[in-house]
Amino acid sequence: VRLATLLRLEILAPAVLVLAGLADLGLRFLPRDYFSFRSWEALRVGGEAGPFRPNRRYATSRAYGDLANLGNLPALREYHAQAVTTDAWGFRNPPALAESGRVRVILTGSSLTAGTEVADSQTLAARLSDRLGTGVYNAALAEPDLSTLRGLARRLGVARGVLIFELLEDRDAPGPALGGDEPRAGRCPRAIARMTATCRAYNWAVDQARVSPLRILSRRSLRRVQNDRWLPNPDRDDVLRARLENGREMLFQGADAEWQPSLAAEDRAVRYFSWLERRLAREGIDLLVILAPRKYTVYGPLLSAAPSDVDVGARSLERIARRLADRRVPVVNLTPALRSAARAALAQGRYIYFRDDTHWNADGIVVVADAVAPRLAELGRERRP
Amino acid sequence: MLFNSLSFLYLFLPITYLVFWRLRSKTDRYLWLTLTGYVFYSFWDYRFCALMAASTAVSYLAGLGLLRWDDRQRRRLCVIAAVTIDLALLGFFKYANFAMGTVNSLAESLGWELFLSGPNIILPVGISFYTFHTITYIVDAYRRTITPTRNFFEYSCYVSLFSQLVAGPIVRFRQIERDLENIDHADRRQGWAIGWSFFALGLAKKVLLADTIAAVIDPALADYGALSTAGAWLCMIGYAYQIYFDFSGYSDMAVGLGHMFGLRIPQNFDSPYQATDPSDFWRRWHISLSTCLRDYLYIPLGGSRGGVWQHYRNLMLTMLIGGLWHGANWTFVVWGGYHGLLLVAYHMTRRSWDALPGALRRAAMFVLVIAGWVLFRSADLGMAADLFAAMFVWTPGSLPTGVAVLLPMLLIAGAVSHVRPNTWQLRHQWRPVLAVGLAALFALSLALIWGGQRMPFLYFQF
Numbered sequence: 001v002r003l004a005t006l007l008r009l010e011i012l013a014p015a016v017l018v019l020a021g022l023a024d025l026g027l028r029f030l031p032r033d034y035f036s037f038r039s040w041e042a043l044r045v046g047g048e049a050g051p052f053r054p055n056r057r058y059a060t061s062r063a064y065g066d067l068a069n070l071g072n073l074p075a076l077r078e079y080h081a082q083a084v085t086t087d088a089w090g091f092r093n094p095p096a097l098a099e100s101g102r103v104r105v106i107l108t109g110s111s112l113t114a115g116t117e118v119a120d121s122q123t124l125a126a127r128l129s130d131r132l133g134t135g136v137y138n139a140a141l142a143e144p145d146l147s148t149l150r151g152l153a154r155r156l157g158v159a160r161g162v163l164i165f166e167l168l169e170d171r172d173a174p175g176p177a178l179g180g181d182e183p184r185a186g187r188c189p190r191a192i193a194r195m196t197a198t199c200r201a202y203n204w205a206v207d208q209a210r211v212s213p214l215r216i217l218s219r220r221s222l223r224r225v226q227n228d229r230w231l232p233n234p235d236r237d238d239v240l241r242a243r244l245e246n247g248r249e250m251l252f253q254g255a256d257a258e259w260q261p262s263l264a265a266e267d268r269a270v271r272y273f274s275w276l277e278r279r280l281a282r283e284g285i286d287l288l289v290i291l292a293p294r295k296y297t298v299y300g301p302l303l304s305a306a307p308s309d310v311d312v313g314a315r316s317l318e319r320i321a322r323r324l325a326d327r328r329v330p331v332v333n334l335t336p337a338l339r340s341a342a343r344a345a346l347a348q349g350r351y352i353y354f355r356d357d358t359h360w361n362a363d364g365i366v367v368v369a370d371a372v373a374p375r376l377a378e379l380g381r382e383r384r385p
Numbered sequence: 386m387l388f389n390s391l392s393f394l395y396l397f398l399p400i401t402y403l404v405f406w407r408l409r410s411k412t413d414r415y416l417w418l419t420l421t422g423y424v425f426y427s428f429w430d431y432r433f434c435a436l437m438a439a440s441t442a443v444s445y446l447a448g449l450g451l452l453r454w455d456d457r458q459r460r461r462l463c464v465i466a467a468v469t470i471d472l473a474l475l476g477f478f479k480y481a482n483f484a485m486g487t488v489n490s491l492a493e494s495l496g497w498e499l500f501l502s503g504p505n506i507i508l509p510v511g512i513s514f515y516t517f518h519t520i521t522y523i524v525d526a527y528r529r530t531i532t533p534t535r536n537f538f539e540y541s542c543y544v545s546l547f548s549q550l551v552a553g554p555i556v557r558f559r560q561i562e563r564d565l566e567n568i569d570h571a572d573r574r575q576g577w578a579i580g581w582s583f584f585a586l587g588l589a590k591k592v593l594l595a596d597t598i599a600a601v602i603d604p605a606l607a608d609y610g611a612l613s614t615a616g617a618w619l620c621m622i623g624y625a626y627q628i629y630f631d632f633s634g635y636s637d638m639a640v641g642l643g644h645m646f647g648l649r650i651p652q653n654f655d656s657p658y659q660a661t662d663p664s665d666f667w668r669r670w671h672i673s674l675s676t677c678l679r680d681y682l683y684i685p686l687g688g689s690r691g692g693v694w695q696h697y698r699n700l701m702l703t704m705l706i707g708g709l710w711h712g713a714n715w716t717f718v719v720w721g722g723y724h725g726l727l728l729v730a731y732h733m734t735r736r737s738w739d740a741l742p743g744a745l746r747r748a749a750m751f752v753l754v755i756a757g758w759v760l761f762r763s764a765d766l767g768m769a770a771d772l773f774a775a776m777f778v779w780t781p782g783s784l785p786t787g788v789a790v791l792l793p794m795l796l797i798a799g800a801v802s803h804v805r806p807n808t809w810q811l812r813h814q815w816r817p818v819l820a821v822g823l824a825a826l827f828a829l830s831l832a833l834i835w836g837g838q839r840m841p842f843l844y845f846q847f
Contacts, residue, residue: 007817010581012824020831021395218836231597231787232604 020214027213035216038063039084040116045207051090051141053207059083063117065357067251071239072227076249078356083119089155092123092138102135103156105376108149109166112292112359114140122362124166127369132376140166144174146279153285160284162379164372165273167320169294169313170259173269240296243304246346250303250355256296257307261316270323277329286379289324289331290372291317295353295360298338302346314339330379337371338364386428388638389592389834397425398642401547405646411569415538418646422545426511429551433509436474441544443470444519448533448540451526464527468520475516482506483713511551513710517677518544522558524681531559539565548642552635554653554673564648571647580644582813585827587637592830594801595631598623598794605785606762609772613782617775623791624762625755626798629658632671637808652809658754658802661746662738663727666754678707696732701725711761716769720760727753747803 006012027035036042038060043052064077087093092114097103107113107125115123115138125138137156142148149163167173226233240252277287297313300306314335321333338360342352345363352364360368386393401421408414423434447467451460485501492499522543526533534540543565549556564571602623605616612620636653643650653673660666667675683703689696701722708721731738738746759776763769774780785791815823 004817007820008578009585009815009820009823010578012820013581013585013827016824016828016831017394020828020835024835212835215835215837218832222833222836225790226600228786230790231600232785234600234604236604 024212024214027217028208028211030213032211032213033058033060035211035213036060037069038066038117039082040066040111041216043084043086045090045210052084052086052092054086054088054090055095057083057085065117065251065354065359067239067253067358068356070235071241071251072223072233072235073239073241073251073356076241076251076356078354080117080354081119082117084115085120091142092120092140093125094120097135097137098156100135101157103137103158104134104161105132105136105164106139106149106152106156106158106161107136107164107166108139108142108144109164109290110168110171110292111141112168113166114138115365116359117354117357118359118362118365122365124365124368124372127365128164128373128376131369131373146276149280150283153283158285162286162288162376163280164288164290164376165276166290166292167269167273168292169261169297169317172265173272242299244299244346245302245304246349247304248355250299250351250353251357252296252299253294253358256294259294259296259313261313266316266320266323269320270327273324273329273331274327277327287329288372288375288379289329290368291321291331291333291335292368293317293335293338295358297335298342298353301339302342330375332372332375334368334371337367341367386425388635388642389588389830391834392428394831394834397421397547402645406573409569412536412538414568415536415542415565418542418547419538419545422542422547422550425547426545426550429510430507433512436478436509436512437515437545438541440471440474440516440519441541443467444523444544445537445540447523448526449535451523452533452535460527464523467523471516471520471523475512478506478509478512480709480713487715508713514553514555515544515550517555517674518558521555521677521681525557525559531562534558534562534565546643546648548639548646548648549650552632552639553671554636554639554650555677556650556673557677560651561648568647573647576644576647579813580641582811582815582823583637583641583644583808585641585823586808586811587634587639587641588830589823589826590630590634590637592634592833593826594794594798595627595629595634596833598627598630598791598798601785601787601791601794602627609768609775611782612772612775612780613784614775614778614780616782616784617772617780619785619788619791619795621755621759621762621772621776622795625658625751625758626795626802628758628761629654629802630798633807640808654807655809656802656807658751659747660750660754661743662735662750663724663731663753666750667724667728674707674710678703678710682706697729700728700732704728714764715766716760716763719766719769720757723757723760727757751803 032042036058039058042058043056045051045053059082061081062079063082064079068074068077084092085094087095087098089098105128107128113124115125120126123138125136125140129136137152137158139149139152142152144165152158153161153163223233225231228236238254240254240256241249242252244250273287273289280287293313297310297317300310300313317333317335321331324331338352341364345352350363351361352367353360386397401417405414405417408417423437426437427434444467447463450463454460454463482505488501489499522531522533522540525531543556543558543561546556602620605612605620606624609617609620633654640650640652651673653671655669655672657666657670660669683699686699686702687695688699702725704721704725705718706721708717708719708724711717711720741749756773759772760769763772
C-alpha cells in the first residue's frame with residue numbers, strides 16, 4: 001500500500017476518530033489514580049450518592065481543594081497529603097471494622113462526614129471512635145433512606161446503637177417519608193438491582209463506562225487555557241473569592257452569598273427527622289441529628305467585607321434545631337462551636353476549613369467531634385436505665 | 386444529540402452508517418433512515434416525535450390527494466388544509482407564548498386588566514425546519530413542480546432525515562428527490578470521501594472557530610452593560626463570525642453526512658461576508674431559507690412586479706416574516722425589518738451604490754450586517770439599545786477576557802470568510818500534506834469535544 005493512498009482525509013479523519021476511541025478504551029485499564037488529583041475522583045463510582053469503590057486505597061501528596069480546581073486558580077491551591085481507604089462495602093473505614101462486632105454508632109451524611117480531603121485517621125468517625133472508645137462506622141454518602149440505613153445497621157450488627165445523621169445547611173432532607181412508609185421500588189427494578197449487585201463483571205463495566213480518562217486528560221488540557229487570561233473560565237461564577245479579616249483569600253461556592261434558606265425545606269427537615277427518629281426507635285436505634293453550617297455561614301462574619309446579613313443560614317439551622325428539640329429529637333447544631341473555633345483559629349493564623357475547598361479540615365473535625373461526643377455520651381446514659 | 390458530541394460520533398453515526406450500507410433495498414434504507422431520524426430527534430424530547438409524525442402524515446396524505454385529484458377545488462382544499470395544520474402547529478408551539486406575552490404587555494401599558502395565561506409551551510427543536518420541509522412539499526405538489534411520492538417511507542425519510550432535521554438546510558423535495566429515488570444505487574466510496582471532507586471541515590469551523598470565539602464573547606456579552614466601545618465592537622464582530630461558522634459549519638456537516646448516505650444536500654452558504662449589497666447578501670446567507678421565502682412568499686405576494694411601492698412592501702413583508710421565523714421575539718422581527726429596509730434602501734440607491742468600489746461595498750455591507758447581528762444577538766430591544774450605545778458612543782473600559790485568543794481567531798475567521806473560497810468552491814481532493822493538516826484540525830476538534838467543549842448550534846433554537 002502506497003503511503004499516498006493512506007494519506008487521504010477520508011482515511012485519516014475516521015482513523016483519528018477510531019484511535020481516540022481506542023486510546024480512551026485502553027486508558028480505562030490503567031488505575032484511575034493516574035488521572036485524579038484527589039481521592040474523590042479516584043474512588044467515586046458515579047452519581048451523587050452511594051458508596052465509593054470498595055477495598056481501595058488511594059494516597060497522594062499533591063491533593064488540593066475542589067474550589068481551586070473549579071475556579072482554575074493554581075496560585076490558591078493548598079497542596080496536602082491524602083490517604084483514603086475503603087472497606088468491602090465501599091465506605092471509608094478500616095477494612096476490619098465492619099466485621100469486628102464493635103460498631104455501636106453509624107455515621108452518615110454529606111462529603112463533610114465522609115472526610116473529604118483529610119486522612120483516614122482524621123475523619124469524624126475516627127475522631128468520635130477515639131473519644132468514645134467504641135466502633136463508629138463511617139457510612140457517609142450512603143443513600144440516606146430508611147431501608148438503606150436499616151440494612152446497614154443489620155449488616156453491622158447494630159441492634160441497639162446510635163445513628164448520627166449529618167445534614168448540611170443547604171441540603172434538603174431526604175424525602176419522602178412524611179408520615180408513611182417510603183415507596184418501594186417496583187418488582188422488576190428490584191430484581192434487576194439484585195442481579196446486577198452480585199455481577200462483578202457488570203459492575204466493573206458500569207464503573208469503567210462512567211469515567212473516561214481521555215475526557216479527563218482533554219478537559220485538563222483545556223482547563224490550562226481556560227484560566228481567565230487566555231480564555232474565560234466557564235466555571236468562574238461557581239467560585240467566590242473573598243478576603244478574610246487577616247487579609248488572606250478564602251474560596252467559597254459561587255452561590256453562597258445569595259443563598260437563602262427556605263421555610264418549606266426547614267419544615268421538611270423537621271418532619272423527616274421526627275419521622276425517622278420514631279421509626280428507628282422501633283428497632284432500638286437512637287437518632288442524633290447534627291446540623292452542619294456551610295463554610296460561608298461559619299466564615300461570613302470573619303470576612304473583611306462582611307455580607308449584610310451574615311446570620312441568615314445560622315438562623316435557619318437554629319430554627320430547625322429548636323423545632324427538633326421541641327419534638328424530642330436529639331440534635332446538635334454545629335454552628336456556634338464552628339464559628340467560635342474559626343474566630344479563635346483565625347487570630348492565630350489558622351483555619352478550620354480548607355481555604356481552597358468547601359470542606360472542614362482536620363482541625364475543624366476536632367471541633368465537630370468535641371461538640372458531638374458529649375451529646376452521644378448523653379444518649380448512651382439515657383439509654384442505660 | 387449534537388453532531389459535535391461523542392455519542393453521535395461514536396454510536397449514532399457508525400451504527401446508522403454500517404446498518405444503512407448493509408441494507409440493499411430502497412424501502413429498507415428509507416425505513417432505516419426514518420427510524421434513525423426519530424431516534425436522533427428523541428434525544429431532545431421523545432414526546433415531540435409524535436408531532437413530527439403527525440406533520441409528516443398530514444402532508445403525505447395531502448400529497449396523495451394532489452396526486453389523485455385534478456380538479457382545482459379539491460387540490461386547493463388539500464393544500465389549504467395541510468398548510469393550515471402545519472402553520473397552526475408551528476404557530477401554537479412557537480408563537481403562542483410570544484403572542485400572549487405581547488398582548489399582556491400591551492394591556493398592561495394601556496392600563497387594561499387583562500392577563501392571558503396558558504400552558505408552558507416547550508418549543509420542539511427543529512419544528513421551523515421540518516414544517517418548512519412539509520409545506521414546501523405540499524405547495525410544490527400543488528404547483529405541479531414535483532410529483533408527490535406514493536411511498537410513505539420515502540417521504541418520511543425525507544422529512545426526518547437526521548442530517549437536516551433540526552437545523553436545516555431546508556431541503557426541498559425536488560432537490561433531493563432524485564437521490565432518494567436512487568438511494569439503492571448510491572456510490573458509497575465517492576460519498577464517503579466527499580462526505581468526510583465536508584464533515585471534517587464543518588466540524589473544525591464549528592468547534593475550532595465558532596466555539597472558541599463564543600468562549601470569549603459569550604461571557605462578555607452576558608455582562609453587556611460593562612462593555613467598552615472597543616469591547617462591544619470586538620464582541621459583535623466576533624458574533625458575526627461565530628454565527629457564520631457555527632451555522633455554515635453545521636450545514637457543511639449536514640452536507641457531508643448526506644453524502645455518506647448517498648444524498649446530496651444543497652448549498653446553504655456562499656461566502657455571505659463577500660456580499661457587496663443586501664440583495665447579494667441574501668443570495669449567499671442561509672440560501673435554503675432565503676430561496677424558500679422568495680419562492681413561497683415574496684413572489685406570491687407579487688415580487689418586483691407592480692409598482693415601486695408594492696415591490697418595497699413585498700420586500701418588507703418578506704423580511705419581517707423571515708425575521709419572525711427565526712424566533713418568537715421582537716428582536717428578530719426588528720432584525721427582519723432592518724434587513725427589509727436595507728433591501729429597500731439598496732433598490733432606491735442601486736445605481737450610486739453599485740458605482741462604489743467593490744472593496745468599499747463589501748466592507749460597508751459587512752458593517753451593516755454586524756449592526757443587524759446586534760439585534761439578532763440581543764435578548765431584548767433594551768439590550769440591543771445598550772449594545773448600540775456602547776458601539777457608537779465612546780465608552781472607555783477594558784477589553785473582554787481572552788482577547789489575546791479572540792484577535793487571532795478573528796483574523797483567521799476574517800481571512801477564511803472574506804478572502805478564501807468556501808467549502809463548496811473546494812474540489813475536496815486533498816494533497817497528502819493538506820489531508821494531514823486537515824486531519825490534525827479534525828483531531829484538535831475532537832480533543833476539544835473530548836474535553837467537554839460542546840456548545841449547541843445556534844440555529845437549534847429556531
